Amino acid sequence: MNRSLYSKLIFEHSRSGRRGTDLPRRPWADAMLHLPAALMRGEAPALPEVDEPTVARHYTNQSTNNFGVDTGFYPLGSCTMKYNPKLSDALAADPVISRLHPAQPASTVQSALEIYWTLQRALSEIGGMEEFTLNPFAGAHGELTGLMVIHAYHDSREDYARTRVIVPDSAHGTNPASAHVAGYEVVEVKSLPDGTVDVDDLRSKLDATIAAVMMTNPNTVGMFEKNIPEIAEMVHAAGALLYYDGANLNPMLGVARPGDMGFDVMHINLHKTFSTPHGGGGPGAGPVGVRKGLEEFLPVPRVVKNSDGSFDVIDRCDSSLGRVSAWFGNYTVFIRALAYILSLGAEGVAKVGPLATLNANYVMNALKDLYLLPIPGPCKHEFVFDGLIDKSGGVTTLNVAKRLLDLGFHAPTIYFPLLFHESLMIEPTETESRETLDAFIAAMRQIAGEAAENPEFVKSAPHDTPVVHPDDTQAALTPKLTYKDLQDGI
Numbered sequence: 001m002n003r004s005l006y007s008k009l010i011f012e013h014s015r016s017g018r019r020g021t022d023l024p025r026r027p028w029a030d031a032m033l034h035l036p037a038a039l040m041r042g043e044a045p046a047l048p049e050v051d052e053p054t055v056a057r058h059y060t061n062q063s064t065n066n067f068g069v070d071t072g073f074y075p076l077g078s079c080t081m082k083y084n085p086k087l088s089d090a091l092a093a094d095p096v097i098s099r100l101h102p103a104q105p106a107s108t109v110q111s112a113l114e115i116y117w118t119l120q121r122a123l124s125e126i127g128g129m130e131e132f133t134l135n136p137f138a139g140a141h142g143e144l145t146g147l148m149v150i151h152a153y154h155d156s157r158e159d160y161a162r163t164r165v166i167v168p169d170s171a172h173g174t175n176p177a178s179a180h181v182a183g184y185e186v187v188e189v190k191s192l193p194d195g196t197v198d199v200d201d202l203r204s205k206l207d208a209t210i211a212a213v214m215m216t217n218p219n220t221v222g223m224f225e226k227n228i229p230e231i232a233e234m235v236h237a238a239g240a241l242l243y244y245d246g247a248n249l250n251p252m253l254g255v256a257r258p259g260d261m262g263f264d265v266m267h268i269n270l271h272k273t274f275s276t277p278h279g280g281g282g283p284g285a286g287p288v289g290v291r292k293g294l295e296e297f298l299p300v301p302r303v304v305k306n307s308d309g310s311f312d313v314i315d316r317c318d319s320s321l322g323r324v325s326a327w328f329g330n331y332t333v334f335i336r337a338l339a340y341i342l343s344l345g346a347e348g349v350a351k352v353g354p355l356a357t358l359n360a361n362y363v364m365n366a367l368k369d370l371y372l373l374p375i376p377g378p379c380k381h382e383f384v385f386d387g388l389i390d391k392s393g394g395v396t397t398l399n400v401a402k403r404l405l406d407l408g409f410h411a412p413t414i415y416f417p418l419l420f421h422e423s424l425m426i427e428p429t430e431t432e433s434r435e436t437l438d439a440f441i442a443a444m445r446q447i448a449g450e451a452a453e454n455p456e457f458v459k460s461a462p463h464d465t466p467v468v469h470p471d472d473t474q475a476a477l478t479p480k481l482t483y484k485d486l487q488d489g490i
């Protein structure tokens with residue numbers, strides 16, 4: 001394909017006077033007569049002047065410049081880029097659902113409320129929690145909501161001395177950020193060489209100023225924290241609550257429930273665990289679950305089932321922390337998540353954890369002779385390599401990731417977690433076939449071979465993508481959001 005032709009901006013195709021379609025002028029001119037003069041534009045807007053085939057080809061080609069779960073394998077550790085079933089999309093797009101309005105009276109949307117309530121119940125069952133709110137829009141938003149629940153709980157007991165939250169050093173970056181936004185000071189707890197939390201360090205930091213301890217299990221390096229019952233006991237004895245970051249609940253499905261382990265509050269990312277799209281950063285959903293005794297602090301609105309089988313919306317509750325969202329949350333995401341759960345059934349859901357774990361261990365074992373495995377397995381749903389074993393050619397994790405793009409695979413997560421210099425974090429998920437995993441393994445092995453024989457070739461990758469090495473920092477610091485910005489060099 002002629003990349004240089006199709007990687008142009010639409011404005012660069014513009015030729016003065018060129019048109020896509022010629023519409024008869026009269027009807028529009030007549031309509032314009034009714035507009036107040038003050039609203040009429042004096043000059044034509046600076047739009048690209050292009051013919052229709054150019055527009056069609058431009059946007060069709062642009063749509064293929066990105067990488068998605070529908071184009072290829074996407075083993076982005078921690079992000080759980082599993083395939084999004086088309087059945088779930090079709091249900092969410094059904095006009096019966098997509099044309100509802102959140103302000104409709106409960107009596108007119110009983111089925112929609114039943115769907116909402118059913119998902120609340122399904123998540124409570126899966127998490128081993130008493131009740132769930134579906135309101136938060138993302139994992140980080142769920143963490144903030146969960147911490148607000150914890151705040152409301154301590155406040156209700158007039159226990160105002162608890163101003164700090166403990167977070168492991170391996171935690172996802174959103175954990176300390178959410179604790180800070182919730183008004184807490186963050187206290188870091190160390191990891192042991194095997195990647196799990198240092199229980200002695202944790203014990204030494206627990207006192208009457210700690211509101212909560214946030215944990216991820218399996219943790220961010222894919223290791224199972226075996227000491228949770230002991231940790232839960234310590235945390236509760238100190239009067240604090242135990243928070244479970246279940247953004248990625250994949251490895252737990254069908255195997256264990258956070259509620260049974262002693263966690264008090266948790267969130268789940270539907271856009272990871274339940275296969276709803278992450279596209280463009282959302283829309284997502286980060287429902288929050290709580291154990292019995294904390295449900296009164298959950299945000300409103302909440303959906304409840306009446307004794308006669310009908311459904312209602314609770315909009316006010318004195319002990320509730322209030323609202324965290326304008327309405328009920330991202331409803332079409334809930335449809336997709338419930339469709340995923342119901343299409344798998346209890347039996348299918350119970351296979352997700354074991355399959356995700358099997359796939360991760362399969363890939364890990366097939367590559368660990370070439371890539372450095374700092375924490376020996378078995379892993380759970382994901383694992384981390386610390387770059388190539390043979391680093392003599394100077395090929396870095398970034399180079400490996402870029403070269404994978406040439407070979408048709410999205411890169412794994414790189415340089416996270418921060419525990420290793422050359423982190424390369426791989427999460428295959430349960431939705432991939434053996435053939436896909438084998439093809440990925442072959443590509444990774446090919447790159448390791450190239451790194452030894454011709455390191456410069458790997459370092460100059462990717463060789464076949466429309467954009468090669470974007471400067472992420474400059475893009476964030478000085479974003480160019482319009483064609484005019486680009487022209488003006490702003």
Ligand SMILES: *Cc1c(COP(=O)(O)O)cnc(C)c1O
Pocket residue numbers: 078079138139140141172174175216220245247248269284286
């Ligand atoms: C993805 C993730 C989050 C954050 O979720 P967002 O929806 O991106 O805000 C939090 N914790 C863990 C462990 C995650 O993997």
